[in-house]
Amino acid sequence: MASIRSRNKKLVVDFRYLGVRCRETTNLIDTPENRKKLQKIIERMEAEIVLGTFNYAQYFPKSDKAERMMYLSERKECITTNVPSFTQFAELWFSEKEIEWRDTYKRKIKEIIDMYLLPKFGTKPIHIIKKTDVLAFRSSLAKVTYGKANKHLSAARINSIMVPLGMILKEAAKRYQFDNPYYDINALKQPKTDIQPFTLNEVWTFINGVRADYRNYYLVRFFTGMRTSEIDGLTWENIDFNRREIVIKQAYVKGKIVPPKTQESYRAIQMSPWVYDALKEQQAITYKRSDYVFCAHTGEPLDYNNVNKRVWHPTLKILGLKKRNAYQTRHTAATLWLAAGESPEWIASQMGHATTKMLFNTYSRYVPNMTRQDGSAFEALVNRSQLVQSSADQETSQ
Numbered sequence: 001m002a003s004i005r006s007r008n009k010k011l012v013v014d015f016r017y018l019g020v021r022c023r024e025t026t027n028l029i030d031t032p033e034n035r036k037k038l039q040k041i042i043e044r045m046e047a048e049i050v051l052g053t054f055n056y057a058q059y060f061p062k063s064d065k066a067e068r069m070m071y072l073s074e075r076k077e078c079i080t081t082n083v084p085s086f087t088q089f090a091e092l093w094f095s096e097k098e099i100e101w102r103d104t105y106k107r108k109i110k111e112i113i114d115m116y117l118l119p120k121f122g123t124k125p126i127h128i129i130k131k132t133d134v135l136a137f138r139s140s141l142a143k144v145t146y147g148k149a150n151k152h153l154s155a156a157r158i159n160s161i162m163v164p165l166g167m168i169l170k171e172a173a174k175r176y177q178f179d180n181p182y183y184d185i186n187a188l189k190q191p192k193t194d195i196q197p198f199t200l201n202e203v204w205t206f207i208n209g210v211r212a213d214y215r216n217y218y219l220v221r222f223f224t225g226m227r228t229s230e231i232d233g234l235t236w237e238n239i240d241f242n243r244r245e246i247v248i249k250q251a252y253v254k255g256k257i258v259p260p261k262t263q264e265s266y267r268a269i270q271m272s273p274w275v276y277d278a279l280k281e282q283q284a285i286t287y288k289r290s291d292y293v294f295c296a297h298t299g300e301p302l303d304y305n306n307v308n309k310r311v312w313h314p315t316l317k318i319l320g321l322k323k324r325n326a327y328q329t330r331h332t333a334a335t336l337w338l339a340a341g342e343s344p345e346w347i348a349s350q351m352g353h354a355t356t357k358m359l360f361n362t363y364s365r366y367v368p369n370m371t372r373q374d375g376s377a378f379e380a381l382v383n384r385s386q387l388v389q390s391s392a393d394q395e396t397s398q
Helices: 032-053 064-079 084-099 102-123 131-141 155-176 200-207 212-224 228-230 274-286 304-319 326-339 342-349 357-366 376-398
Strands: 002-008 010-017 021-030 244-248 251-253 256-258 269-270
Touching: 021 032, 021 064, 021 256, 084 102, 084 131, 102 131, 102 155, 131 155, 155 269, 155 326, 200 304, 200 326, 200 376, 212 228, 212 274, 212 304, 212 326, 228 251, 269 342, 269 376, 326 342, 326 357, 326 376
Parallel strands: none
Antiparallel strands: 002 010, 010 021, 244 269, 251 256
16 A cells, blocks of 8 residues: 655655555645645555556656556556557567568568657557557657758658558457557648659750760650669660560669569550660660669669769759759650640550559649540650751751
8 A cells, every 4th residue: 555755845655566666756745734635646546556547657757667667567468468569569560561562662661660650659558559649649740850951741751651550550450359549540631742844845955965974864764754763773684676665674772673663563665766766875885884774884773862963953953944853754754745645544554553543633734635545646746846946956056
């Protein structure tokens, strides 16, 4: 039974909890009235201890024992109910699921679990996590900052952190027969993708103004819509000049060759005449010294961070073009195909999309009346552009 003591004229609660003797000093001055007041608090504490609802930190939030008592309480709960802690189940869940994922996704999920989920839910028995805990955690993520500019996590990043948490809780609820606390929690609304494609004139300005050793690289990017990882991982064995196709079978991500992003990303991209010519020219440059179509002087794949820093952004600045990321080359290909009137199904297949839904969601304002079924309309558009530019150049020279 708990007792009341006095230390330096302050009242002290002396009690045992989970086999540990605890002595906590209160802010109450040792007076008869305060002793009566504290006695009522002690009676409530003892009742909660018997019922198993006692929260040490709630009574003594500034105590250096609070964290240890919480750990012991949660450990006891796990042992008593034979239900694992969040950490234990998260590790089990990850070991069961990782066989389904490619390496890059495994690293992403593991990083989220270690960096965000375990510090929050750690030793807590997984069945006592409530919906309010999940919502409070999501709210706390909105206050997290990163980088020198102390930017807040975006809605997309917060959603990506919440996804594995939801999957873990859903599976645990199914196995241990408790209500899923993640049920009915919707993802945060994300701003519509901000695309900043180049106009056709800007494309030619960039291609004609970039360093000569990167001209072919960017021409292929602009006119195929390939992802950075796809073009950086492109090897000569996947170039079919006879069929005029670029076969996407792999990607280069964080120093490793991995499968494409999705099943639909496995595809054959048709070469326009400019892409065909650029690859033929590139073949004479890198074919004999590297397996990769575009490579560093060592023959290894390009480091996209280095290329962005030394080539992409400086070229935009020198040419007076709007600052934007290199992924806009992919958006540019899509919008140019749409402007040319190509079939949405054909464009989706070239981009590696499962359906045309993403195409219309992302590029809706670029969609005209489309009637063509292949890539010839796009070729005609670029040809017209070249003729206009050639005429303008002749007039300037005169």
